[in-house]
Structures are given as C-alpha cells and as structure tokens.
Amino acid sequence: xxxxxxxxxxxxxxxxxxxxxxxxxxxxxxxxxxxxxxxxxxxxxxxxxxxxxxxxxxxxxxxxxxxxxxxxxxxxxxxxxxxxxxxxxxxxxxx
Numbered sequence: 079x080x081x082x083x084x085x086x087x088x089x090x091x092x093x094x095x096x097x098x099x100x101x102x103x104x105x106x107x108x109x110x111x112x113x114x115x116x117x118x119x120x121x122x123x124x125x126x127x128x129x130x131x132x133x134x135x136x137x138x139x140x141x142x143x144x145x146x147x148x149x150x151x152x153x154x155x156x157x158x159x160x161x162x163x164x165x166x167x168x169x170x171x172x173x
Contacts, residue, residue, distance in 0.1 A: 079117075081110040 083102045086109065090097050097105060151164070160167035 081106045
C-alpha cells in the first residue's frame, strides 16, 4: 500500500500530532514499512496455531483463603482513647 503525505496528514490530524513538513516524508516511509510488514504477517499460515490471550501461561499467584484466628479485641481496644468494648468511638463528623 502506498502511503501518501495526504494520508500522513489525515492520520496526524486524527492523532492530534503536528508534524513538521520535513518529517512527513519520513513518516510516510515508516508507515509504509509497517503496512508492508503487516502484509507479510497476513500471508503466514496460522491454521494450526491456537489463539493466545497471553504469551506466557497465566496462573493465580494468590494463596487460598483460610480462616485464621484474629487478634484479641480487648488487646486491640486497650490503647483506644474511647471504646464501647466492641469498637473504637470517634467524635461525630456529620450532624
């Protein structure tokens, strides 16, 4: 596919990039190389290739949930400025 400077202008407008006049020809050549490589990839036989969602195998690295004893409530509330024996008491923030 031939990439013209008009197409480069259109793509740069869509991407909100301002290319100096001197870079438009270079960008057209780069985009043409990319499109040519995509044509090469399109020509490959991928009939026997299984589609991938990730390049590397994905496995869960989190441990399984297990019930464990928690801290003693009295010990946790012992340093609180105010508590009701069940929770921390804080001043009312909303009237």
